[in-house]
Amino acid sequence: MGTGYHSDVEVHGTQNEANITTILYPGSNYILKLYAVHNGTKSLFGTRFIRSACGDKFNTTLGSQYIILSPSYPNGYNAGVVCRWYFYGNYVTWFKVILWDYDIEGTEKCSNSLQVSDAPTLCHPVERNHFLVVKNSSMSLQMMNKFTGPGRGMNVSVVAFHSIDQPRNIVANLSSHDLHLTWIPPLLHPNNFTYMLYISFPPYHGDDLVHMIPADQNEYRLNVSDHIGQMLVIGISAKSPELESNRTYANIYFACSTNIHIPPEGVIFVTSPRYPLGFHAGVNCRWYVYTEPDFFILVTRADIDIGGTGGCTDAYIDITSLGKHCVAIESGSVIPANSVNISFSSGSITSGRGFNITVESVAKPSDPPEHVLGVVNHTHIHVTWGEPPRRSQHIIGFFVEYFIAPHTLGASLYTERGTREAFISTEHQSGKMFIIRVASVTKGGKGNYSNPLYVRSVCETTVTLSQHQTSLIFSPLVNNNGNYQPGIVCKWIIQTAEPLWLQITIEKFALEQSTGCSKDYLEISGHRKLCGQIWNQSFLLKKTSTNITFVSDFDTEDSGFVIAVSAVGPPPGLPQNVSVVSSQYGLICTWDSPKQNEMYVIGYHLTYIIHPERTNHTVEIARDTRLYAIDTTYIPGRLIEVYIQAKGDVESGPTSRSELARSSCGQDYSLTKGRRLYISSPKFPSQYDISVSCNWSIMLADLYSVRLSFITLDLINMEGHNCSNDYVKISGLGVFCDKAVENSQFILQSIQRIQITFESDETGNGKGFLLQLDVINGEQSSYRTF
Known part of the structure; x- marks a missing residue:
């Protein structure tokens, strides 16, 4: 047998039977071998195969329940076991088999199995509480295990219950939107059952509506107004506590076609049958919708989900003038x-919610608005308009559309009916030409636009400058490639806070080149138009204000310009009270500030000219200085011409009239008895300068005599000895110019003052002279006396 178990039973003498217990292995296949033993020798007498009993037979009553356990449950099962149980009832009996636990190892060839009457063989474990229904008055269970497995075995309940048939002969009558159903009760049924009414909508799979109806009723009324145009599948069954019968079905189709009138400005809704719960295949519906003349039809998609494809070859919605749609309908068509x-x-589509479409009667578009005006400021264009002359009562709003020349798409602005103005931002679009037009809107659509209004956005800046302030002006609206944009007109108004002039400096300038600057150009009032390439150019506008205008046409652009505008003071007036006074070490020059434009003085130019060579020297002097000393120690006795000029920001004022002065040459001395004094020409022993004039004054403390000695005398005299060119003049002695007096001495007696003068003209120059003066008291000598 399958367990491999074996045992021996001895039979003695004349016995011809033996009892073998099978309680441990019910349903197992036993192999019986009979041996004859003679004189200790055993020989096989015969072999038989027999299966031990496993199972039972039951005569059932309605409501009875039987527990069936596999041998050794739940401790496993043996190989080679076959068990059978049989159940019998009366003609109204059916059976319900409940598998509380079926845990037997499955195999590919179904070696371990459970067979419930004619039901499919169970070859693998099933979930607990799985059940089968046998619709027959008798049934059998057969468990067969060819192999031992790890499972627990089988625990099964068999319940005998009253059979139940399905209702018969459903009749459906449709009256308006009410469905009246009648049927004949089932032939066989228990006392405690109910009817189950199911309403479904193919091809939508699943039970949409379920109704429970008492057993004493065989009719039912139901509102089906939500299912117009659909195929309704009606199913009814009988249900007892143990089982629900098969269903009896009836199909009902509702027509789907209607004409609908919409009053002016009215609204209707067109929905697919059974929306939003889906729809079945093969549905065909038609709606004819109409309204009054002077009104249009507006179709608005609220929801569309019909499972269509792009080609609309299956499920679709077809709308006059809009064509077929299976995916979406533009809102507001x-x-x-x-x-x-x-x-x-x-078509054959069975998925999707369906559709819901809003259909409105809307007024035709009205005429264009009148009196369209545009007012410009620095940030926007204020557009206003009047109402159209006809059908204005149906207007719901206005569209303001604008473009930016030459080819920039602008935008559309929408305003409500009560508003007849709009504001168009001009940010980043300064100086551009805006083309504006307005259309009224009804629910029937947008009407014709008004005639275009051409408005240029503001690109104007006013700059007020104080002295020495500078404003940089850049070409506006640089585009992506770094160039200025086309179609621009911009203006800068430059003015000064006081009577100043304007200095224009072009730091960068690159505009489109054209003949006569007829395309892109920059124009400065009081100056010519500029275009092309210009670098580092500067010019002065001698006025307090100017307008700078930039214009670009609609084609070629360039990198633009950078211009600096500075406020500068006009030239100051003439310095006042100019004075030049000679001192021992230089000329002291003084003056007062100009009476005219004094506030614009930034300094002074002092120019002095040394005669007769007319050597020119100019000195820069600070604004607040009113005195300057010209160092003349290196040019003693020279005639010097001095001019003063007030210096301005860009231009200096007029030059003062010349002031002539001679640089100091000579000195005043006081001598006492026994003192000696030397007097020489300038730069001695080097040559003296031309056009020199020097004076020495010697004062004596008392009436003394003075000895004067010519140590050197080398002067230029072109006309002999008349001393008309260079000479030395000594008071009380005379004029000397001849070299012959060198080493000569002269006595001036009883004097108290001597005046010595040296003059040179422009003829030339010599080494000069050196005089020695000694104070004596009445000394007599062979020297010449005077």
Whole structure:
């Protein structure tokens, strides 16, 4: 047998039977071998195969329940076991087999199995509480295990219950939107059952509506107004506590076609049958929708989900003038007519919610608005307009559309009916030409636009400069490639806070080149138009204000310009009270500030000219200085011409009249008895300068005599000895110019003052002279006396 178990039973003498217990291995296959033993020798007498009993037979009553356990449950099962149980009832009996636990190892060839009457063989473990129904008055269970496995075995309940048939002969009558159903009760049924009414909508799978009806009723009324145009599948069954019968079905189709009138400005809704719960295949619906003349039809998609594809070859919605749609309908689609046909075909599609379409009667578009005006400021264009002359009562709003020349798409602004103005931002679009037009809007669509209004956005800046302030002006609206944009007109108004001039400096300038600057150009009032390439150019506008205008046409652009505008003072007036006074070490020059434009003085130019060579020297002097000393120690006795000029920001004022002065040459001395004094020409022993004039004054403390000695005398005299060119003049002695007096001495007696003068003209120069003066008291000598 399958367990491999074996045992021996001895039979003695004349016995011809033996009892073998099978309680441990019910349903197992036993192999019986009979041996004859003679004189200790055992020989096989015969072999038989027999299966031990496993199972039972039951005569059931309605409501009875039987527990069936596999041998050794739940401790496993043996190989080679076959068990059978049989159940019998009366003619109204059916059976319910509940598998509380079926845990037997499955195999590919179904070696371990459970067979419930004619039901499919169970070859693998199933979930607990799985059940089978046997619709027969008798049944059998057969468990067969060819192999031992790890499972627990089988625990099964068999319940005998009253059979139940399905209802018969459903009749459906449709009256308006009410469905009246009647049927005949089932032939066999228990006392405690109910009817189950199911309503489904193919191809939508699943039970949509379920109704429970008492057993004493065989009719039912139901509102089906939500299912117009659909195929309704009605199913009814009988249900007892143990089992629900098969269903009896009836199919009902509802027509789906209607004509709908929409009053002016009215609204209707067209929905697919059974929306939003889906729809079935093969549905065909048609709606004819119409309204009054002078009105259009507006179709608005609220929801569309019909499972269509791009080609609309299966499920689709067909709308006059809009065509077939199976995926979406543009919201707000206007049909320019007062009627429309809408049809729906589901084809073979069975998915999607369906559709819900809003259909409105809307007024035709009105005429264009009148009196369109635009007012410009620095940030926007204020657009206003009047109402159209006709059908203005149906207006719901206005569209303001604008473009930016030459080819920049602007935008559309929408305003509500009560607003007849709009504000167009000009940010980043300064100086551009805006083309503006306005259209009224009804629910029937947008009307014709008004005639275009051409408005240029503001690109104007006013700059007020104080002295020494500078404003940089850049070409506006640089585009992506770094160039200025086309179609621009910009203006800068430059003015000064006081009577100043304007200095223009072009730091960078690159505009489109054209003949006569007829295309892109920059124009400065009081100056010519500029275009092309210009670098580092500067010019002065001798006025307090100017306008700078930039214009670009609609084609070629360039990198633009950078211009600096500075406020500078006009030239100051003439310095006042100019004075030049000679001192021992230089000329002291003084003056007062100009009376005219004194506040614009930034300094002074002092120019002095040394005669007769007319050597020119100019000195820069600070604004607040009113005195300057010209060092003349290196040019004693020279005639010097001095001019003063007030210096301005860009231009200096007029030059003062010349002031002539001679540089100091000579000195005043006081001598006492026994003192000696030397007097020489300038730069001695080097040559003296031309055009020199020097004076020495010697004062004596008392009436003394003075000895004067010519140590050197080398002067230029072109006309002999008349001393008309260079000479030395000594008071009380005379004029000397001849070299012959060198080493001569002269006595001046009883004097108290001597005046010595040296003059040179422009003829030339010599080594000069050196005089020695000694104070004596009445000394007599052979020297010449005077």
